[in-house]
Amino acid sequence: MDRRETAALLAYIGRLDPRTIRTDKAEARDQLAQWHELLTDVPMATPHGWDARTAARQHIRVSPYQILPADIARPWESNRRDRLQRHTDPTPTADPDDQAAWTAELVSARRAVASGNATPAHHRQITGGRISPELEERLRQVGSCIPPEARAALAPYRPARAAREASIAQGQPDVLAVRCEWCHAQPGEPCRRRRIGPDGGARGNAPRATPHPGRFDLAARLPAVA
Structure with missing residues (x-):
């Protein structure tokens, strides 16, 4: 998240737990700099199931201890790891003979899942998905997938x-x-x-x-x- 999103998150947390509020400008500036440094790689929200405010609210609701940046980063890492574990690489639409394009498409799909911008692809989507027209034409020309x-x-x-x-x-x-x-x-x-x-x-x-x-x-x- 960027600096403005971090500030918005701190303001949201301050409404739920006044102990995190810093009235001194220097302390508030240092707190914002610390949280932004530790949460740079954590998104504020993603299209598929992650919201930093939900993680903050959950911690404040169940824990008597004051919230720390780690209490936001840990749930995000768990969420990211869980999505990657449930993800099964779908067959790329790129030409299998083009190794660079094939690998790039796999990496792009994994990054989208890891960042929360795409849902994990399960096994049933591999067999149930529509075959790319390019692959259909290539198989028609070759005649068989076995030389x-x-x-x-x-x-x-x-x-x-x-x-x-x-x-x-x-x-x-x-x-x-x-x-x-x-x-x-x-x-x-x-x-x-x-x-x-x-x-x-x-x-x-x-x-x-x-x-x-x-x-x-x-x-x-x-x-x-x-």
């Missing part, structure tokens, strides 16, 4: 996904789009080997690189059903 070289390198470690992508690329139906009636794999999940023991219980549940034949039949009928 083809990386997808080919990952294929030996993801045989089921690799087989699914190859099948779709050849114009065949998406087999994993339907539920498997044999192993009960849900849509999007690979089929699993079911080994049944003598007691009727499952003895194995390892994922298969290729879906069960019945799942191909279900996927082939999917367009006709739709």
Whole structure:
């Protein structure tokens, strides 16, 4: 807060607690200089939940001790720390390849939250927010967020996904789009080997690189059903 805001805060505190009032001009000047020096980094009020007068009133209401600048600065630091702890960095709209712009947008968002000029962004806002038109256009041009070289390198470690992508690329139906009636794999999940023991219980549940034949039949009928 600036010097005028500090003076206004001291005047407000003086109305609630006359013990803080300084009648001597030199003492009042020294008091104003001290409070202004200690509260320079503390805002008088922010658009989202902070007001120094509220912190002062709360202290005077519950504490028998005369208020000090620390009794304003401590609540502000707690308020600032709490907002940053509840903040989850939203995905910047800047080009991910532009590291400077990407970092600058993250830093700007954090500073806005720390200063009380913006509310913390929670996890649900990351998935529920609208995608930037620039990002949509970039994804449309690229075609996938995984480069083809990386997808080919990952294929030996993801045989089921690799087989699914190859099948779709050849114009065949998406087999994993339907539920498997044999192993009960849900849509999007690979089929699993079911080994049944003598007691009727499952003895194995390892994922298969290729879906069960019945799942191909279900996927082939999917367009006709739709």
